Amino acid sequence: MVRLLRYGTIFGPLKDRWRYLYKSDLYKRRIEAGPEPERFRSSLINWNYDAELYACTHRFGEKMNIESLRNAMTDASFLNQIIKQRTEAGLAATDQTTLSFTHNEELAKRGKQIAENFLRRALQYWYPKFPQEGIDAVTKFLISESTIAYISSKLGFKTLIRCDVPLPRPTMLQNALFAFIGAIDENNNQSRAELFVADFILTHLVGKDMNEIWHVKNPMGLLTTVLEENGRQAPESRLIWATGVSSVLSTYVVGVYSNKEFLGKSAGATISLAEEMAARDALRRFAHASEGPEPAYHHVISGYKIYKHENEPFRLKYNNKSLNEFQLAYETWGKLNAKKNNAVLIFTGLSASSHAKSHDENPRAGWWEKFVGPNLGIDTNHFFVICCNHLGGCYGSTGPSSKNPKTNKPYGASFPMLSVEDFVRAQFHLIKHLGIEKLHASIGSSLGGMCSILSGLLYPDNVGRVASISSCIAPYPTAIALRYLQRKMIMTDPNWEHGHYYDKGVYPLDGMRIAREIGTLTYRSGPEWLERFGLRRFNDTIQLTPTFEIESYLQYQGLTFAKKYDPNSLLYISKAMDLFNLTEGYETPSDALSKIRCPVLVLGSQTDILFPIWQQKQLAEELIKSGNPSITFFELNSIFGHDTFLLDVNGVSTALKGFLEISALSIEEETQT
Structure with a gap:
């Protein structure tokens, strides 16, 4: 904002010099x-606490006595202060009882007990084979001060808590949420x-x-x-294979068996590390615990549809190259209405x-499972949702691993450069194939955010609205350097x-594993690392091999991803x-963005180091400069860094x-026809 004040505003330069000097002095x-x-x-003069309490009960749809809610939001420090x-x-002596x-x-003790007991039962129901030690660890994580305080803050309790400090401490936020649960029990059941x-x-x-939460020694x-x-x-355990001495780092792959039955496998820089990771994999498989937000390729292969482009060469942007034919893997959810005006296209991230x-053909949880579906952020009761694997990918779309029709061998590095x-x-081309003339919305995060904003520029008459999450006008040098290191x-x-x-x-x-470890550093944030790992060690021996939990975590991420992509x-x-x-x-960003006339939503995370929040602010400001009157910008306060778009369900969804639903009421009628 300081830079804007010095050089002008988003609507143009300041014409009066005295105004600049005045504001510069105010800034100093x-x-x-x-x-x-x-x-x-x-x-604050407009603060009405009773109205806020009333709004809170209705926001969550809970029937609750206002006095009960007032007690739930009152910290002991507030009473002591009074x-x-x-x-x-010099007033008459008093104590809390008067x-x-x-x-x-x-109420907080009551609520915590309800929450803890329910979480244990739920986890035992969903993971009946999961060891009790793991159930305890996950339950402890869910009711921990950091987790509950974060949820409490996101639910808006920060402004409702009465305490002796302007901003409630994490313990106060935790007690307030547990007390709210206790109050629900007290007023309902x-x-x-x-x-x-x-x-x-x-x-x-x-x-x-689960392996990120439960650290098995x-x-x-x-x-x-x-x-x-x-x-x-x-x-x-059995050694399955090992790399030769010419490898960048030695790699051993160890399998774990029980009476010749395969249980799990993993790779590691040493045999002992590979054995440890293989045992973790076996535990996960045995307990049927999730691998994480991104499904493995072999779980996806039977669940997608194929669009084949083969009638005319597809001209690529760079090097005067074309693809004579290609295919895209895509999946859909919801129902396309009669007018075909309720379609939402989701552009994915890099990998x-x-x-x-999830859907009937592939019931495995998807990478945006909690964002897409009935009554969720992208409501399939209203919208027909489409998601593709990018051209150049390896999950069903044509890419370097696909066979070149001319040679009948994989393209490899002979695949043409992409943009x-x-x-x-x-x-x-797929959208046209589906008979959709105009999308209701184009949505994307990270690389997908680049695609969504570009779709509004390339197809202004075919996109009704654009949502760009954690994206930019152009990458900044640090991000380019980090991706360069991954490629190297x-x-x-x-x-x-x-x-x-x-x-x-x-x-x-080896290269893929280290590339993923570098990538993982860019996807999350320092505050999250500090909260989750701190300086905790998983290995008490002092040696060159990994000692700290953060090292073990990065190693695990690299090993598990290396063969998935x-x-x-x-x-x-x-x-x-x-x-x-x-x-x-174009001469300026606003000149380029002037072609986008539809409403645009720009989201970013304060802790994103790969696409810093200033890049989303810049995008929003340039869109406003271009003359677009319908720009919405949200800055999310999340500790998850770039992965906020995957993990912050409440904020993003x-x-x-x-x-999306500003104009969805008219669409709903068409969906039901």
């Missing part, structure tokens, strides 16, 4: 004075309170991997115990498949074979992201639902 005074002290919400103030004022209200400690826990606490597991020992309890033979949501524009144009790790792995490793019987596993696809698609620039061919 503000810097000298320092930040304003935090104020109690009650100090007693102290009365004493200092006041008309009480604090929330008893325990079943109603448990429904609240299911809706707002249990859903915090979405997108999380001796996986093989636990696996032995679990198998013995189920009448199975003790596990034994995502078309499987955004974000190519991704968009290819998918609009893959391309310097001797097993990459200049991109032609498919028929060699080798795989650039084609390295060449990562090379091609990440390079297309680096080459993306909306201003290419709510924004999308409001934006």
